[in-house]
Amino acid sequence: MKSTICPNCGNIVFTPYKLKGLKWDKSKESKNLYNSIDIGLTDQGHQGTKEWFYALRGERLGPVSRHELLDLYKSEKVFLTTKVWKSGMSEWADISQTDLIDLSSEPPPLKAEDINNTLVWILAFTPILGTLLEYIISGAIGAASGSLWFITLVLNTILCVNDKRKLKKAGYNTKAMLFWAIFLVPVYLFRRAHLLKQKNVYAIVWCITFVIMTFTPTWVSGITGIVDPSSVDLVKDGTLNSYPNKTVSQMVDNYFLNSKWEAFVADDRNTYINVTGEITYQGENTQVLMQFKLNNDDSFELYALEFNDVPQDMTTYTVLMNSMYDE
Structure with missing residues (x-):
């Protein structure tokens, strides 16, 4: 005789020597029975008591268990600032103000x-x-x-x-x-x-x-001291009161050789636009500098005029502008 443990009931049984090669197998029915019992116990433990309510998008939802609420938090459907409540609480509170977060394996957020x-x-x-x-x-x-x-x-x-x-x-x-x-x-x-x-x-x-x-x-x-390049375009595309039918750019391009435009902010915090180029003045090649000053209302005015670094008066300015306009 030899003792053997029955795989179905777990009891010790004795078998004759001639049956020593007999194999004991669980029946399909018993396997399914044990599996269903295990699953039922697992689900019941996971669900716990459904005692928690939570607020989301202006609605009161629940009840859910602590584990279900933590799953919602981990899936980022509720947040630390989500309001929760259960029986025994005097009022709704943020999740971060409860012990729900303690169920997580992760440490709480840093302060x-x-x-x-x-x-x-x-x-x-x-x-x-x-x-x-x-x-x-x-x-x-x-x-x-x-x-x-x-x-x-x-x-x-x-x-x-x-x-x-x-x-x-x-x-x-x-x-x-x-x-x-x-x-x-x-x-x-x-x-x-x-x-x-x-x-x-x-x-x-x-x-x-x-x-x-x-x-x-x-x-x-x-x-x-950095100037928006659109300040240059403001002068280029603008017109002067006495010369309304041509833009400043058209007048300069038709009269100056090698014209250059430059914008800068001076010590007085105002923005100035310099236009330089070459013209023929009194039969000689002359370096011209025209300086425009921008106003706060996005208007501009001629501020200075120089020939070969020599400041010019209003009379010379008028003669020059008339020639540029008629060109």
């Missing part, structure tokens, strides 16, 4: 004071930085800065997306902020401040700098 805000402060001044880049690049390639408006937009987006990634690495759920990071920077900054429970200072700074650069773009020229 706001432990996150370096250098990047977001650079972002706060991006309207100024972007405009500076526009002016520098436009000056280098000779294009109007207005045509390079996308530089500031791209800079804002790059900084926002990188800041969002930084917050995600710090443990914050930022999926809902991606849209704002790309399309509406101030909204992103305000939501960021709310997420980290910080003051809205950097968001307000961004709004202020944006307004400044929108309504006073000449401020950049004043502090940097």
Whole structure:
């Protein structure tokens, strides 16, 4: 006789020696029975008590179990700032204010004071930085800065997306902020401040700098000496009051040889446009400099006239302009 454990019931049984080669197999029915029991126990343990309610898009949803709510958080369908409630709580609270996050295997998000805000402060001044880049690049390639408006937009987006990634690495759920990071920077900054429970200072700074650069773009020229090349086009395509039928560019091109245009900001913070070239004056080749001054209302006026570096009076100016206009 030999003892053997029955695979179906688990009891010890004795078999004759001649049956020692007999194989015991589980029946298909028993396998299915055990599997269904295991699955049922697993599902029941995972679901737990459905006692949690949560608010999403203005609706009260639930009840769900703690594990289900944590799964929603991991799948970025609810966030640390999502309001939750269960029986025994006096009022709704953020997920971050409950012990729900303790069910996660990951550590809680870093505290706001432990996150370096250098990047977001650079972002706060991006309207100024972007405009500076526009002016520098436009000056280098000779294009109007207005045509390079996308530089500031791209800079804002790059900084926002990188800041969002930084917050995600710090443990914050930022999926809902991606849209704002790309399309509406101030909204992103305000939501960021709310997420980290910080003051809205950097968001307000961004709004202020944006307004400044929108309504006073000449401020950049004043502090940097960099002139928007479109200032030259303003004079080229403009006309003088006494000579309305020809643009300044047409008059210069028809009369000057080797004409050159240059814009600069002087010490008085005003923008000036210099036009230089060669003309024949009193039978001699003469180097001419005409200088125009831009006004704050986008108008301009002739400010100075020189022949061979010698300032000329109004009479000479009138004679020259009449000749240029009649050419």
